[in-house]
Amino acid sequence: MSDKYLQEELDRLEASGNYRRLVPAEHFGCEVETGGRRMLNLSSNDYLGLASDLELRREFLDSLHPEDFRMGSSSSRSLSGEFPVCGLVERKLAQMFGKEAALVFNSGYHMNLGILPAIAGKDTLIVADKLVHASIIDGIRLSGASFSRFRHNNMEHLGNILEREHAGYRQIIIVVESVYSMDGDMADLKSICGFKRRYGNVSVYVDEAHAFGVYGPSGTGLAAALGCAADIDYLCGTFGKALGSVGGFVACSGVVREFLINRMRPFIYSTALPPLNWMWTGFLLEKLPDMDSRREHLACISAMLRKAVSDAGYPMPSDSHIVPVLIGDTVETVRKAAALRAKGFFALPVRPPTVPEGSSRLRFSLTADMTEDAVSSLIKALEDEM
Ligand code: PMP
Secondary structure (H helix, E strand, O other): OHHHHHHHHHHHHHHOOOOOOOOOOEEEOOEEEEOOEEEEEOOOOOOOOOOOOHHHHHHHHHOOOHHHOOOOOOOOOOOOOOOHHHHHHHHHHHHHHOOOEEEEEOOHHHHHHHHHHHHOOOOEEEEEEOOOOHHHHHHHHHHOOEEEEEOOOOHHHHHHHHHHHHHHOOEEEEEEEOEOOOOOOEOOHHHHHHHHHHOOOEEEEEEOOOOOOOOOHHHOOHHHHOOOHHHOOEEEEEOOOOOOOOOEEEEEOHHHHHHHHHHOHHHHOOOOOOHHHHHHHHHHHHHHHHHHHHHHHHHHHHHHHHHHHHHOOOOOOOOOOEEEEEEEOHHHHHHHHHHHHHOOEEOOEEOOOOOOOOOEEEEEEOOOOOOHHHHHHHHHHHHHHO
16 A cells, blocks of 8 residues: 555556656766766756866875774764774864864764754744755754744844844744855845844754855855854754765854753764765865865856846856756756757756746756866757756
8 A cells, every 4th residue: 555655646646747756877086977968967066076086086095094994884983983084084174163162963964963953942933044054944943943044145124033032932043055055145144143143042053064165265155255154153064965975064162062962862873974974074174275276267158158147037046066957847947958968068957846837947066176168068958958
């Protein structure tokens, strides 16, 4: 019976164009090969091209000893003692962000799922941007806190909510991303930090998943680029995108770190990342300051693509390396994505529930190892297809 019920649901997804399939693929730098066809990979979050850089991998492997090559950590971090590399990486992160402390999690999903329920209770109001990532929504739901959402990037709406509600709660936490994963636009972090200064019980939580590595001095993110990292209480990021590794982190005060170690369930109850992953993360963090030329090239090809999509008459919310082409209709979006694949461009269609109903899109995420010529060919294919 249960299979029959589930199959009916799957059939409904198929009919509405929202069925997801896993596509086996071989990866070659910024290209991907699937179904016998090599394509430019426009769906990867390897924004600096670090994950696919063979030279970096060779250098890292050459620096290792057999005893470093530990692929399992065998317990959660609080259970059987820390590997020394954990402290090294967390101290490095704290220093990069000018914070007292940092704490690393197994993934960005763990980070958002775990921090909010740990720090927010019934006396808390969480005020989140309408477009925050699913992992943040799940964290908010688990927290049991009161919850309000402001219109995307609308500071007036956020200000009205804070003015109306600030006296009714012990604490209010504003939750935003710095670069939004589906529109590629950026939060007004300066205004958001201004609200924190106006109301004594407001703190700020920023997810820099799509900005860490790409923006700011030495790739420290958008908050650092705007000079407001010091005002952000929970400065979060992930290693699985521009850094080319795996994991999530928060840079924060020493008290927040201690509190999370004691209260954050995904931190307490899940086996830690293997030491080898921590070492790779540490190796790449040391490399981040030397990546300016990659950041500059990424900015240049991103501006090219944004201009072309905008010139073709599509709304262009993006200010970043994430460039959406807003089609609207899901079936049409799926068709256009297939047509682009036939021309050698791998961009999966993004559909509800990942994005709001009626805003299906092609989402191009550019990476620093793509050439200008490759992006020009994409632009040409888009012009033919649109
Ligand atoms: N935050 C945001 C804004 C994201 O886009 C994502 C993943 N796409 C995550 C968190 C989750 O990070 P991870 O993939 O490391 O679980």
